[in-house]
Ligand code: FES
């Protein structure tokens with residue numbers, strides 16, 4: 001049995017220790033906002049927060065998340081900063097197919113939490129792990145620049 | 154399929170997809186399936202348009218609540234098609250965009266076949282072009298009926314009434330909302346003709362509108378195929394023979410069956426599937442299999458062999474796709490000739506959502522939930538595999554996590570149905586990234602060989618253009634027309650924007666063994682544009698002319714192309730001198746009914762690092778539906794093409810695709826992505842396509858810029874082949 005806290009809810013789960021957090025979240029808990037893109041930490045589609053830090057859930061064994069706070073795209077909007085990032089995404093019309101955007105928003109929120117006013121280089125460094133095949137990078141950058149994280153924190 | 158079947162299926166379809174969009178667990182259609190008569194359906198629904206399912210009602214329904222449902226013949230892949238199509242209807246129907254919701258059309262080739270492609274599909278940058286007329290007409294027809302119903306109620310002349318914001322206004326200030334007029338309007342005869350607005354009358358079209366599908370894509374609510382949950386469903390994943398055309402010989406599944414969560418191991422002709430309660434268990438199960446393949450005749454094939462075959466084909470004559478003037482005379486009488494060979498590699502689509510399909514097959518019916526660019530083909534393949542009649546197959550189209558042409562094919566749908574047929578529960582087939590990348594249908598490897606005739610004054614007389622490669626069209630529709638010409642492959646090449654006294658285009662079909670080919674964003678026009686725009690650039694340099702001036706002098710017949718070329722050059726400060734090691738490259742083309750030009754400014758370091766400093770595009774795509782979508786498509790399409798141009802090439806070894814995931818088929822990342830400046834030329838011409846234009850122009854602009862900066866004329870993509878890599882920073 002693994003004790004897992006996801007979006008503030010405690011779960012007792014009978015899953016293998018080495019099952020990646022991604023598939024526990026998606027296939028066991030039914031939270032499908034977190035996406036699968038590569039399974040090898042190359043694309044960032046599966047990004048969630050572990051105690052506020054962005055992690056690639058496709059390569060994180062669920063046992064490593066036990067006893068820590070997991071936040072997914074479904075709940076990131078409950079923080080003022082997360083909601084601001086989501087709004088900036090809409091204001092800048094970032095989204096194309098949208099498949100990568102859960103992960104992008106999770107990475108951007110974690111970045112802004114750490115660095116409320118990131119430089120372009122810091123945005124690039126913080127977001128380099130998230131691929132977008134629709135290549136919405138220009139707008140992702142603009143949206144992040146537009147978030148006044150100082151006000152949200 | 155008969156109209157009555159269609160009436161039933163559409164309503165069922167709308168119910169099903171409504172549930173999916175609401176983020177609920179899908180209710181299956183199968184248990185309650187009883188063929189109704191259309192009449193029963195109409196009474197049950199009673200919306201305006203329900204009684205005209207093969208007329209304007211194919212696209213528009215107005216409910217008693219005044220809410221409008223638009224039935225979109227085009228799916229949403231991120232290109233903004235749903236929003237654009239909703240805008241077209243809302244414009245003519247005179248309703249606010251906020252009262253419109255969009256459903257995907259069910260499979261029905263008669264009704265929803267694309268007027269340009271001749272079958273029901275989303276692709277080829279046709280969404281706006283194909284929808285522009287019928288969708289606006291449908292909206293206008295509904296509006297006219299509603300106005301007539303109100304006029305009859307008030308006893309006034311319909312000409313004295315007008316519709317605004319979902320309300321009909323009468324001459325004495327009377328008002329009736331659409332919802333109250335639905336029943337009366339439904340009983341009226343159809344108008345013989347409708348008058349559409351002129352562009353000056355547009356209030357919505359041409360203004361930036363927020364996308365309708367995006368709010369649920371930033372909060373995790375939007376459901377793609379991979380996210381669907383059908384009662385009783387299990388996840389399935391496959392291991393397909395690593396060599397195309399190979400077969401499954403034997404499999405030992407005993408260990409796989411021991412993996413917790415695994416339910417069944419299903420064998421197919423060329424693959425093994427494992428079904429399980431979750432994807433991870435499927436993968437564990439697949440890894441536990443001992444599989445023996447019959448690799449087949451392609452097992453010895455390497456890329457070098459395919460390359461050699463294609464190169465030798467490119468010197469042959471094939472069939473003549475176009476001939477004007479006398480190219481033989483021009484070449485033999487030329488003061489000088491110039492030949493260049495351009496090469497573009499096999500490419501994978503690799504949309505971020507891998508191939509996925511939910512399928513259920515029962516004795517009496519089959520149901521699919523799948524994001525597909527070709528719903529009618531999906532229905533046909535499911536019928537063929539399941540052995541059920543077409544009308545017993547339901548297709549619920551879904552949001553698509555990227556396609557780029559990949560979901561114009563339905564091999565993964567066929568596979569899902571073949572698996573579902575062997576089990577008594579619904580399955581959700583999810584391909585691993587490795588399965589997806591090694592079993593794609595690839596953009597063909599092409600060779601373009603161009604030979605120009607130049608007279609004594611250095612004037613270009615014309616050229617011969619040989620295009621060699623696989624025929625996607627033939628693979629897709631089964632054969633080529635009698636002419637033997639693949640019309641997609643030669644598009645743009647046979648009708649260049651440059652005035653040439655003589656032009657001959659030869660098409661040489663050379664089918665690669667061991668690798669299936671398909672449509673890839675930009676298709677034939679992308680290939681031709683790269684060859685033509687690099688070649689014309691080389692000719693300009695040979696003639697000692699500025700590449701912009703040289704092109705303009707040959708483009709007299711194409712004022713719209715000239716205009717975008719000038720605009721892009723001006724906005725990119727084309728005339729401003731650059732430092733050594735820096736250069737600008739330009740490309741221009743008439744593609745997908747639009748005119749586009751792109752300028753790349755870059756710097757090349759001694760270590761072959763390429764720093765793109767500016768990327769500027771100008772487009773004239775005729776009347777613009779939603780300028781926000783145009784900008785986003787050019788930006789994204791350009792960087793999508795840049796990514797492929799820099800990095801991507803699919804190669805074969807021993808018949809097996811060597812690239813398997815994003816570590817060895819890498820993609821542009823944000824830290825390598827330059828900004829994209831886009832300028833739209835205002836135009837009142839008919840709308841052109843947009844989604845593939847940026848992708849088609851970036852390759853040649855990049856190669857031309859590289860040549861200007863470094864002196865090295867690369868003629869083969871990707872740049873990484875020649876040791877170049879991107880670096881970021883001003
Ligand atoms: S799915 Fe985890 S990084 Fe790609």
Ligand code: FES
Pocket residue numbers: 095096097098099100101131132133134135136231505554555
């Ligand atoms: S929006 Fe499609 S992958 Fe990013």
